[in-house]
Amino acid sequence: MSYKNEKYYVGVDIGGTKILAILVNSKFEVIAREKKKTKVWVKGAQPEIRIVETIKSVLDSVDNLKIEGIGLGVPGPVDHKNGVVVTTPNIGLENFPLGDIISEEFSVPSAVDNDVNLGTFAEWVFSGYGDAKHVLGVFPGTGIGGGLIINRKILHGASGGAGEIGHFTVQLGGPLCGCGKRGCLEALASRIAIVKEVIALILRGECPYLAERIGTDASKLRSSIIAEAIENGEKKVEEIVRKSAYLTGVAIANAINLISPNLVILGGGLIEALGKIYLEEIQRAVKEHAMPFLRRKVEIVVGKLGDDAVAMGGALLISKKLEKE
Amino acid sequence: MSYKNEKYYVGVDIGGTKILAILVNSKFEVIAREKKKTKVWVKGAQPEIRIVETIKSVLDSVDNLKIEGIGLGVPGPVDHKNGVVVTTPNIGLENFPLGDIISEEFSVPSAVDNDVNLGTFAEWVFSGYGDAKHVLGVFPGTGIGGGLIINRKILHGASGGAGEIGHFTVQLGGPLCGCGKRGCLEALASRIAIVKEVIALILRGECPYLAERIGTDASKLRSSIIAEAIENGEKKVEEIVRKSAYLTGVAIANAINLISPNLVILGGGLIEALGKIYLEEIQRAVKEHAMPFLRRKVEIVVGKLGDDAVAMGGALLISKKLEKE
Secondary structure (H helix, E strand, O other), X not given: OOOOOOOEEEEEEEOOOEXXXXXXXXXXXXXXXXXXXXXXXXXXXXXXXXXXXXXXXXXXXXXXXXXXXXXXXXXOOEEOOOOEEEEOOOXXXXXXXXXXXXXXXXXOOEEEEEHHHHHHHXXXXXXXXXXXXXXXXXXXXXXXXXXXXXXOEEOOOOOOOOOOHHHOEOXXXXXXXXXXXXXXXXXXXXHHHHHHHHHHHHHXXXXXXXXXXXXXXXXXXXXXXXXXXXXXXXXXXXXXXXXXXXXXXXXXXXXXXXXXOOEEEEOOHHHHHHHHHHHHHHHHHHHHHOOHHHHOOOEEEEOOOHHHHHHHHHHXXXXXXXXXX | OOOOOOOEEEEEEEOOOEXXXXXXXXXXXXEEEEEEEOOOOOOOOOHHHHHHHHHHHHHHOOOOOOOOEEEEXXXXXXXXXXXXXXXXXXXXXXXXXXXXXHHHHHOOXXXXXXXXXXXXXXXXXXXXXXXXXXXXXXXXXXXXXXXXXXXXXXXOOOOXXXXXXXXXXXXXXXXXOXXXXXXXXXXXXXXXXXXXXXXXXXXXXXXXXXXXXXXXXXXXXXXXXXXXXXXXXXXXXXXXXHHHHHHHHHHHHHHHHHHOOOEEEEOOHHHHHHHHHHHHHHHHHHHHHOOHHHHOOOEEEEOOOHHHHHHHHHXXXXXXHHHHO
16 A cells, blocks of 8 residues: 555544544545544553554554654643653643654654644644744634644744633633633633533523433533534524634634734634634624734634644644654 | 944834934943934824934934944834834824835934834843743833744734734723723723723822822823822722733733743833832732643743833844844
């Protein structure tokens, strides 16, 4: 299956619930894909074993063709120069030399970055807006992640963890966030924030469609089910989603006021299922909260890569790194 | 007065109420300084004439010694590559080739940038934190300006006007701002926002010290007078200032969450007069609203240049530009 002069890369998205590995060729066409549950990261567990297994699976599926390198996205700040994971609240890696471990295991170069940085990077490159110099990526889902490209380079900031737009305070003294602060965008507008409001609707009998469809089990309220309810005329569910999207737009407007990007790319689970509503409300919020001379310079678009964005960003990252060497 | 091998630069701060020009040597010691009122920029007026006059004055004061170049800061977004002022709501310059006009008039190279960018740049270079890679400058005054250094370079963004932290929405549906939006930081925490609250205190008879000192004339409520009132025990005035400083800190915390700077530098009129209170409240807000792993990487300091910051930044800008050529 390996052609002369063709090069292959592996990109890995390491999440709190799943690990996704993709194998791409030099045109970034996906040749193979493998997904495994992350499983519980209890103390003493070794997350890297599960990551290695997933990569092995994707390579096995194509008869172990020779790859050039592996790029990995992790849910937390990284020391990207040394491939070290600084911290990951969801999967328990801390000051962890992931890059070295993966390079040693597979005898190829590796690169590690934050997942949302990589998602932003890949969506930017494949968006058709590749000439944009400054890019903000926003990925609303269980959390709300952000990534920044400044002067065509991923911005890591002093901490390795720039881009935390989900923890913008949008309501002083607002609801408690998972991070311990109050009034964060995430506490008001993540999928969890939407789900908790929708469950209340169901319990109050104000949402017959969803009550019939999923009962009162919050874990069944996936983004696609929420979209389905709205398509079936559940106006109150739509209101909740619109409010979350609008607040996401307020945070984006503030980010536009600060960094004046050429491009804002939206990605992630909520956008994939509810892109039209999100785009409308975000554009409305940006019109109301960003300065006119900054707003006029920015395009706001929905990304194209869906669930592959982070893994694709990993593959891109390692290929660009090797190109430079 | 000109020594062999010594080089001189002029830096100019063009504001809505005054133009300040300074002449510095290559050690950035101020040799001469000239300030003129900007005067009303009515339609048909030519602001550049007043700018040229101010530069001529500062040169005249030292017997017209030979200068290498002139750097200018303007209150609005700029096309810094071409020295063109994009727009300045306060002084009426729009798509204005200021750099070319100044270069032609004085037969030396020039450079133009946004005033707060230049203030941030100068405070950074002279702060003692010159190794900081990513810097946020915040200048609370009549408005609240922001400037960004990313990867050791001023960030202009897509519009030429990045850094508008004063127009972060910090209170949804809050008071109307000069920009036409609602709930901007500036509407809640600028000197004008503070003054309007203090005047209400005076009118209600809750502020005897200030009532005796300035009566009810809002134009007399300069930052230094506000500081004096607080030193004299006016607790309610202190509360108002602390609230404004805290809200400024919330916006700074959001900016830290997004770009993860190494350094935040505070400058401008309110900071010069009330630096201790501002620093305390901003640090409190950052502790409450910035993510711990980002917050731990950032120093927050008060700048040292006071009113000279922007003009000094202009002199620095042109000297760096000439160094590169």
